[in-house]
Amino acid sequence: MDRAKSTLEQWRIIQAVVDYGGYAQAAEKLNKSQSSLNHAVAKLQFQLGVQLLEVKGRKAYLTECGEVLLRRSRHITQSVNELELLANNLETGWEPTLTIAREIIYPMDDLVDVLSQFYPLSRGTRITIIDTVLTGTSELIIDEAVDIAICGGPPPKGHLAEPLVDINFNLVCHPEHPLAQFEVIEDDQTLAQHLQIVIKDTALGPNTDLGWLKAEQRWTVTNFHEAVVILKKGMGFCWIPEDIVHSLIEGGQLKKLNLKGSSKRKATLSMVIPNRDKQGPASELIESLIKTHHQIDSI
Structure with a gap:
C-alpha cells in the first residue's frame, strides 16, 4: 500500500491559515510559531506538487486547486474528529x-x-x-x-x-356531517351509526382495542394527520388531540361534537x-x- 504524501496535521494547518486570514493569525490561534506553519504548508505543496496558497500583501489566498483540495480536506478532518470523538464516547460510556x-x-x-x-x-x-x-x-x-x-x-x-402532561381529546367531524347537526349527542348509539376514524395500534403482537370503538363502520389510519384529511372531506368522526384540531375548529374546517357525559377525554x-x-x-x-x-x- 502506498503511503500518504500528506498528514492530517498539515491539512489542519492550511485550514487554519485560510480560516483565520493568514499565517500570523493562525499561529496565534494554534499556539505555534509562524515559521513552523510556513514550513508545514511549503512542505505540503512540495509533496503534492501543487500550489495551494499564494500570499498577497500580508494575507494568504487559496489558488483554484487549493480551493478544491481544501474543501475535500475538511470532510476528511471532520470524519477523523468524529471518529476520535466516538472512540472517546465509547470509552466513557456515552451512547453513540x-x-x-x-x-x-x-x-x-x-x-x-x-x-x-x-x-x-x-x-x-x-x-x-x-x-x-x-x-x-x-x-x-x-x-x-x-x-x-x-x-x-x-x-x-x-x-x-x-x-x-395531560392531553385533551376533542370529538370532531366535518361541519356538514350529519353528526354536526346535533347540539348534544345523547348516547353512544347515535355515534355507532356513523363511520369512525381510528388510529392503528403499532403493536406487532396481539393487542386489545382501547378507547371508544363501538362503530361498526371503521376506517383505520396510522396517524392523526391522515385522520384529519378524511374528516375534512366530510367523512366520519374521530377523537383527536386538542392541540391538533384547535385551529381547525376555530377556522370552521372541523366541528367539535358534544357527547353527553363525555364531551372531552384526557390521556396522561x-x-x-x-x-x-x-x-x-x-x-x-x-x-x-x-x-x-x-x-x-x-x-
Whole structure:
C-alpha cells in the first residue's frame, strides 16, 4: 500500500491559515510559531506538487486547486474528529445512538424543544424517534427496544413511569356531517351509526382495542394527520388531540361534537426508562431535559 504524501496535521494547518486570514493569525490561534506553519504548508505543496496558497500583501489566498483540495480536506478532518470523538464516547460510556419511542399524541414541538437543548451537548449521539400508538409503546418498553419511551396510559407491569402532561381529546367531524347537526349527542348509539376514524395500534403482537370503538363502520389510519384529511372531506368522526384540531375548529374546517357525559377525554402521558441498569449518560441527560421542560423536579 502506498503511503500518504500528506498528514492530517498539515491539512489542519492550511485550514487554519485560510480560516483565520493568514499565517500570523493562525499561529496565534494554534499556539505555534509562524515559521513552523510556513514550513508545514511549503512542505505540503512540495509533496503534492501543487500550489495551494499564494500570499498577497500580508494575507494568504487559496489558488483554484487549493480551493478544491481544501474543501475535500475538511470532510476528511471532520470524519477523523468524529471518529476520535466516538472512540472517546465509547470509552466513557456515552451512547453513540439513542432510540426514543414517542406516543403520537405527545406534541412533537415539545420533543424537538428538548432535543434542541440536547444537541449542543450530544457529542455526536445519533437519535432515532419512533412514533408509537397504544400497546405498541408498551411492547417496545417490555422488549427494551428503546432507551426512552413516552407512553399513554399505565406503563407495563414492573416499570415505573414519570407523569409528564395531560392531553385533551376533542370529538370532531366535518361541519356538514350529519353528526354536526346535533347540539348534544345523547348516547353512544347515535355515534355507532356513523363511520369512525381510528388510529392503528403499532403493536406487532396481539393487542386489545382501547378507547371508544363501538362503530361498526371503521376506517383505520396510522396517524392523526391522515385522520384529519378524511374528516375534512366530510367523512366520519374521530377523537383527536386538542392541540391538533384547535385551529381547525376555530377556522370552521372541523366541528367539535358534544357527547353527553363525555364531551372531552384526557390521556396522561408518562416517561418510562425501560432498563435503568443499562441507562447511559446521554439518556440520563435527555431524561433530565424532558423533566425540566415539563417543570418536574429531579431527585
